[in-house]
Amino acid sequence: MNRRSILKTVAASGLAIAIGLGSLVAAPAHAQDKKTIALIPGLTTDAFYITMRKGAQAAADALGVNLVFQGAPDFNPVLQVPVLDAVIARKPDAILIAPTDTTQLVEPLRKATEAGIPVITVDTFIGTGKYQTGAGDADFPLSYIASDNVLGGRMAARALAEAIGGEGKVYVSNVKPGISTTDQREEGFKAEMAENFPKVTVLETQFNDNDANKAASQLQAVFARNADLKGVFGANLFSALGAGNGVQQAGQTGKVRVVAFDAPTSIVDNINSGLVDVAIAQHPAEIGYYGVVSAVAHLTGQSIPTAIGTGFTVIDKDNVGDPNVAKYIYSN
Numbered sequence: 610m611n612r613r614s615i616l617k618t619v620a621a622s623g624l625a626i627a628i629g630l631g632s633l634v635a636a637p638a639h640a641q642d643k644k645t646i647a648l649i650p651g652l653t654t655d656a657f658y659i660t661m662r663k664g665a666q667a668a669a670d671a672l673g674v675n676l677v678f679q680g681a682p683d684f685n686p687v688l689q690v691p692v693l694d695a696v697i698a699r700k701p702d703a704i705l706i707a708p709t710d711t712t713q714l715v716e717p718l719r720k721a722t723e724a725g726i727p728v729i730t731v732d733t734f735i736g737t738g739k740y741q742t743g744a745g746d747a748d749f750p751l752s753y754i755a756s757d758n759v760l761g762g763r764m765a766a767r768a769l770a771e772a773i774g775g776e777g778k779v780y781v782s783n784v785k786p787g788i789s790t791t792d793q794r795e796e797g798f799k800a801e802m803a804e805n806f807p808k809v810t811v812l813e814t815q816f817n818d819n820d821a822n823k824a825a826s827q828l829q830a831v832f833a834r835n836a837d838l839k840g841v842f843g844a845n846l847f848s849a850l851g852a853g854n855g856v857q858q859a860g861q862t863g864k865v866r867v868v869a870f871d872a873p874t875s876i877v878d879n880i881n882s883g884l885v886d887v888a889i890a891q892h893p894a895e896i897g898y899y900g901v902v903s904a905v906a907h908l909t910g911q912s913i914p915t916a917i918g919t920g921f922t923v924i925d926k927d928n929v930g931d932p933n934v935a936k937y938i939y940s941n
C-alpha cells in the first residue's frame with residue numbers, strides 16, 4: 610500500500626470514530642492546557658452511574674481531557690448540593706451533572722453558570738428539561754443527554770400488561786417525586802395503561818426513597834392488601850431490585866410479575882429464574898460518552914444540540930444470553 614492509500618485508510622477508519630466530533634480529534638491538548646470536565650452523578654455507588662462514568666472516561670481518553678468523578682453516597686439533593694459547591698470551587702472547565710431534583714438544583718447550578726462554568730445535565734434535568742429556549746428560569750444548561758423516560762415508562766407498561774394477560778392490578782414502585790427521570794417513567798407507564806389497557810388497574814404508587822429494602826416491604830404490604838395483585842413496575846434499579854425481592858419473599862415468583870427499569874448484573878439471574886419478566890436497560894455509557902463529547906465540543910467553539918436522546922435495550926429470557934444484549938448490562 611502506498612503512503613497516500615495508507616493515509617486514506619487511516620482517515621476512513623478515524624472517521625467512523627470521529628463522527629460528530631468535528632475537529633476535536635485533532636492534536637491532543639498539551640498537558641498544561643488539558644481541560645477538566647467534572648461528572649457529578651446522582652450517587653456514586655449505583656451501577657448505572659458507574660457505567661456512565663466508564664463511557665465518559667472513554668471519551669475523555671479519546672479527546673485528551675481530564676475527567677473528575679465526584680458525587681454523594683445517596684440520591685439526595687441535600688447531599689448533592691455541597692458536592693456541587695465543592696466542584697464549582699475547583700473551577701473545572703465544564704460540569705456534567707445528574708441533578709437529583711428538578712427544582713432544588715436550579716439555584717445551585719446557576720452559581721456554576723455565573724462562575725462561567727458551562728453546565729450539561731445527564732440522565733436527569735432541571736426545570737422542564739427544555740434548555741436554551743429563553744423561557745423559564747432553568748433553561749441555562751447547554752444540553753440534556755438522557756434516555757427518553759416517558760417512552761421507557763410506556764415500554765414498561767406494554768411489557769407488564771402483556772405479562773399479566775392484559776388485566777388485573779399493578780402498581781409502580783418509585784423513588785420519590787421531583788426526580789425528572791422516574792417521574793417521567795411513571796407518567797409514561799400510567800398514560801400507556803390508561804390509553805391501551807383499560808382492564809389494568811394501576812394502584813397507588815409506592816415511594817421507597819431509593820431504598821431497595823423499603824421497596825421489598827412495600828411490595829409485601831401491597832400484596833397483603835391486594836391478594837389479587839398481578840404485577841409491579843420497578844421504576845429504577847433499586848425500586849426494581851427491591852420489588853423483585855419482595856415478590857420472592859412473598860413466595861409469589863412468576864405469579865406477581867415484575868418489569869424492571871435498569872439492568873444491574875443481578876438482572877441475569879432474576880430473568881433466568883422467572884422473577885423478572887423484562888428489564889429495560891438504559892445506555893448509561895452512551896450518556897457519559899456524549900456528555901464529554903458535547904462538553905469538549907462546546908469548549909472548542911462548536912455548537913452543540915440542546916438535547917441528545919440515547920437508547921434502550923429490552924432484556925428478557927429469550928435474549929438475555931445473547932452477548933449483543935448482555936453488553937448493555939451495567940458494570941459494577
Ligand code: T6T
Nearest residue numbers: 655657732790845846847871
Ligand atoms: O434509573 C437510573 C437513573 O436513570 C435515575 O435517574 C436514578 O436511578 C438510576 O440511577 C438507577 O438507580
